[in-house]
Amino acid sequence: MSTNGNLTKAAKAAKKNDEGVTIVEISPRDGLPEVCEGSSTADKIKYINKLSETGLKKIECASFAHPSLLPQGYDAEVLIAGITKKPDVTYVGLVPNEIGCRRAVITQIDEILVLLSASETFNKINLGWTLRESLNKMLPAVLDTAMKNSRTIRIYLMTAFGCPYTGEVGIEEIIQLLLKLSYMGASEIVLVDSTGMANPGSVKSMMKTMLDLQLDTRLAVHFHNTRGTAIANCVAAYEAGIRIFDASLGGMSATPYGAARQDIGYWNVPTEDLVHLFEEMGIKTGIDLEKLLDCVRLAEKMAGFPLPGHLLRVGRASQTVEIPQYLREHRIIDH
Numbered sequence: 001m002s003t004n005g006n007l008t009k010a011a012k013a014a015k016k017n018d019e020g021v022t023i024v025e026i027s028p029r030d031g032l033p034e035v036c037e038g039s040s041t042a043d044k045i046k047y048i049n050k051l052s053e054t055g056l057k058k059i060e061c062a063s064f065a066h067p068s069l070l071p072q073g074y075d076a077e078v079l080i081a082g083i084t085k086k087p088d089v090t091y092v093g094l095v096p097n098e099i100g101c102r103r104a105v106i107t108q109i110d111e112i113l114v115l116l117s118a119s120e121t122f123n124k125i126n127l128g129w130t131l132r133e134s135l136n137k138m139l140p141a142v143l144d145t146a147m148k149n150s151r152t153i154r155i156y157l158m159t160a161f162g163c164p165y166t167g168e169v170g171i172e173e174i175i176q177l178l179l180k181l182s183y184m185g186a187s188e189i190v191l192v193d194s195t196g197m198a199n200p201g202s203v204k205s206m207m208k209t210m211l212d213l214q215l216d217t218r219l220a221v222h223f224h225n226t227r228g229t230a231i232a233n234c235v236a237a238y239e240a241g242i243r244i245f246d247a248s249l250g251g252m253s254a255t256p257y258g259a260a261r262q263d264i265g266y267w268n269v270p271t272e273d274l275v276h277l278f279e280e281m282g283i284k285t286g287i288d289l290e291k292l293l294d295c296v297r298l299a300e301k302m303a304g305f306p307l308p309g310h311l312l313r314v315g316r317a318s319q320t321v322e323i324p325q326y327l328r329e330h331r332i333i334d335h
Helices: 003-019 031-035 041-052 076-082 098-105 120-127 131-148 171-184 200-211 230-240 271-280 289-303
Strands: 022-025 058-063 090-094 111-117 152-158 188-193 218-223 244-247
Touching (some): 022 271, 031 289, 041 058, 076 090, 111 120, 111 131, 120 131, 131 152, 131 171, 152 171, 188 200, 200 218, 200 230, 218 230, 230 244, 230 271, 271 289
Parallel strands (some): 022 244, 058 090, 090 111, 111 152, 188 218, 218 244
């Protein structure tokens, strides 16, 4: 290959990196209620306000589910009312149905999050609807309510990389769902690896196919680290062209539906680790890493124990350290 060809490829790669990525912080809605159980509403507000100062552009804040189904979401309205909103940050609220959406749109939430599964079985078990009921009854009612109140729509498409009960979901089924959801008015569709079944090879192949559809709707990814592949899957998705990634400080997460029960609450990609990885790769996130680590410290204080994200413990890859005294005194034996 010619030198000019190499330069052209390098220039294209540099241009792609200049585009940067958007990290969506999901911990206030997902991980915090599980890992920092018992946190007061005031503590949650303080945490979200602190996240808003880091450069994050989108934060999932609360769930508007009925308290009998999700007791941790009892204070959603008070929580959202207490946030000091920044104009360049989109604040997102999860709704399970039209009633939840009507609760959400009378608050200062900017975007509505709705759940759907690509697997019929998973949809019935998790959401209590058939796919047909979700697409023809629940979703239209939610979307209509949201749009009439000038809210954008974010949709989680769960089991996009496979269902733990029925196995692989066909690529054509995913494509048809994306086309329908985009046509219905979704602003952003998040392809969710619900129980950690994806791998970098399948992710890259699938993302290229999805992006080739050239939908008006933005595509994002949400990987669970059930089998230790989440951050590698993020890199594969980026290489395929995805630029929006869900993450959670310290990896905090409630147990994903369908995942094997483990005595941990850390299925998500740790935000601080993902931000550091992208920045080290020359990919801009727009996030102040030191301010983000301050949020990790606050989350650990609320939890009462260390979170398993790596960066707070070991520092940046570019960071140098003093040689420990015990190594300075170490005697080399000459064989």
